[in-house]
Amino acid sequence: MKIGFIGGGSMGEAILSGALAKDLVSPKDVFVSEIREDRCKALKAEHGVNAVTDSDFVKTAGLDLLILAVKPQVVTEVMESLKDKVPAKMLIASIVAGLPIKTIEKYFPENPIIRIMPNTPLAVGEGMSAYARNEKASSQAAKGIRDILYACGQAVEVKETLLDAVTGLSGSGPAYGFLMIDALADGGVAAGLPRQTAILLAAQTLLGAAKMVVETGKHPDVLRDLVTSPAGTTIAGVRVMEQQGVRGALIDAVLAATERSKELGK
Template sequence: MEALPIPSDTYKLGFIGAGKMAENIARGVVQLGLMPPSRISTSHSNPLRRTAFESFGVSILSRIDDVIEECDVVIFSVKPQAGEEMSFELELIEFLFLSKKSRLTSEAITFKKKLLVSIAAGIKMKDLEEWPGQSRFIRVMPNTPSAVGEAASVMSLGGSATEEDADIIAKLFGSVGKIWRGDEKLFDAVTDLSGSSPAYIYLAIQALADGGVTAGLPRELALGLASQTVLGAATMATKTGKHPCQLKDNVTSPGGTTIAGIHELEKGGSRGTLMNVVIAASNCSREVSQN
């Protein structure tokens, strides 16, 4: 069956799972003016999460299936809990789609017009597309800097998703950062790199600030300088289009302080260590997915 088009100017956006990532996306969409909050809805039992969404105008519906029924684009922002247990919301979603008792299952044909988007790590496209009556899926892997509008996200289209669907998701997730297209087989590596790397950068900022304190700077000044320097360097890497090696060489004068510092980093195997932490994260995620 051919997918029905989503109305570009009046579609409604829903979130299943009202955690911080969902909040970041919803806020970004509203702040960028992509749609008014009156066209966004979610459902959650936690009053703190409901209040967070209501604070910028998002509608809180009574039931998860009300969100699915009312919205044209539905983002599944639930995540597996520790171990093999899935969150309550995901179990309920599976019940809604798989149980014959669900009032929605008997009307599954109406969901052909909906675009279903998963940002749930570890849940494969093939599993999503097995849900009865559901055929248009897109997987997206964002990361936590979405909270400040600087997410690095990658999306992969399911077999029946259209380019129009991809454009909608690119705009939605573009409201909280940058988004790329990639094959789903890359998603584990994407999660290992962009998902985990903010933690490594925070450690680097802390270490640089500690070095500044050791050199005599006040703690607050050292932390501010380290944070802004990392931000500035990353911005140069993304906006100039120059290779990191070239940018590094531009700062490195013969016999100067920078090359002395780089020499220490190389003696400590810094590049190999950073490569190894990504590989270690990849090995860990592979082990988890096999258990």
């Protein structure tokens, strides 16, 4: 497989790092277009990939997959510059936030297209991505994308209409997690723990809880009951969280982020 990236930022690098680490692609078969010369040099040095400031390779390198990984405010200009370079039938994947498939199709009407909503933990190999495809993108093409995304965490296929909800939950979700870690650590400090110890305790606790849900497949309520003894410490803490509306606040946060994602996509 030969993969091209338009944009060499942190998310694009996370994806190429995962693909390289899992031997899904060879460094010589990865091409990156990045306008910053210093960034090109860094990508070459770190990963051994081809990194240049132009996008001529899109037309000449025989790519199997082209990934759009630029900022939303420049993507229209980028697609305009690429439309005469992208061969028909080449698979195009986009991780550009708020960019609908129908907009990409205006510039590349003959191409199979997959839209991806990743999140930032991709950078540490624990990303959660969702993707949707247009009618020209086959299930086999989707499998190739899924393999790449699984190299950086996990992935699910959804209808494009659900990608705003994905954005509200897993796209924005790391921020909710960071907030909870910070708040739990503050609680630990208030109880007498050193700050760094409290942060580590909070972060590893949420990491372990999340891993139990993913690996056991059990409902979170079932796992919560396993640590909630009658009249014990955990139920005392859970009771306060319910009284303070933590559950409702998290639900509302996902819904608010989902609505904002819809607004940005218009």
